[in-house]
Amino acid sequence: MAGVQSIERAFAVLRALARGSAGVTEIAERTELPKSTVSRLLSALEHEGAVVQVEVGGGYAIGTALSTLGAASAPRASIRTTVRPFIEELALMTGGSSGYTLRDGDTAYWVDNVDDGDELVLLADQTGQSFPLHTVASGLAVLARLPADALDRYLSDMESTSVDAVFSDPTALRQRLKSVRSDGVMVSREELDPGVNAVAAAFRGPDGDWDGAIYLQGPSFRFPDAGDEKRVVKLVVEAANQLSDLLAGR
Incomplete structure (x- = not known):
């Protein structure tokens, strides 16, 4: 060991x-x-x-x-260059903080983040850090897309770990993931992080697997703007779908 x-x-x-x-x-x-x-x-x-x-x-x-x-794995190595324009546009169009994570085993690895230039309240930059999939919005978006056997294994492993998280009960988490999978998006209204709202949608990598997720987040007192949540959710889902197509070469 x-x-x-x-x-x-x-x-x-x-x-x-x-x-x-x-x-x-x-x-x-x-x-x-x-x-x-x-x-x-x-x-x-x-x-x-x-x-x-x-x-x-x-x-x-x-x-x-x-x-x-x-x-040796050029398609995957080029993901960062491919994703960057998407997160820059999302930040610009919403005034939020946008970025993406890649699945690294049972964790979400924070690869890149962009803040709108006019952002007054900056969220902590977690680029380069890894978090259990069920503890962050982008990780939950990916977790909802895992095959049944892979999800069962993850939930089983959860029971033997002591990670302090909102979704610490495997049964409750499974129910929430059904909703995320059905909607195609994870929406957290201060659920995962007090004072922070987040929206995340998973995308497929060059090999067709659900490799990561793109997200938007911001301080709950101003993100998203009143009556703007539906548009923000749509933008994130569309960006994830377009990114999947682009990475797959379609």
């Missing part, structure tokens, strides 16, 4: 660096790992070319070895 833990921590370091170059102290803060552990992992990753030191005594950045590996 020690080897598995080392791999998980190494990926945590790489995800932290995906947000931008950083030194040992900053990476330790982003990953909540001891500085000594981060230093050891960086040394091993640097040896493999997965990270590089920007300058002697300076910060670290993602290395060329990962770029080479990423090239």
Whole structure:
């Protein structure tokens, strides 16, 4: 199990660096790992070319070895470039914060986020972080699309974990997911995060699987504007559908 833990921590370091170059102290803060552990992992990753030191005594950045590996799955590697215009337009058209997450096993990995330029109240930027699927709107949107056997396995695993979440009861969560699947969208009215409203819809990746979800969110006191929720929901669903078609090459 020690080897598995080392791999998980190494990926945590790489995800932290995906947000931008950083030194040992900053990476330790982003990953909540001891500085000594981060230093050891960086040394091993640097040896493999997965990270590089920007300058002697300076910060670290993602290395060329990962770029080479990423090239082997070009369609998936290009998702970020493909999605960016969609989330920029959603933020512009609604005044909300828009972004997307990708499914990473049983978690939603926060890849990118865009805030409207006139946003007065900025929500916490969670780019580069991972959350259990049932704890965030985008994760719930994906979870609702999983095949029955995969969903059963996820719900079963939930019972053996102690993640503090609104949807901590598997039976209640299953009922909510039926509604999300039927509507094609997850709408949270301060349900998942006090003071925050969110709308999310899942999209298919190049392989046809439900790889991630696109979302819009904002402070509940002003998002969405009064009487504008129906339009916002429609925009998110349409963006997810168009993105699925584009990624599938249709």
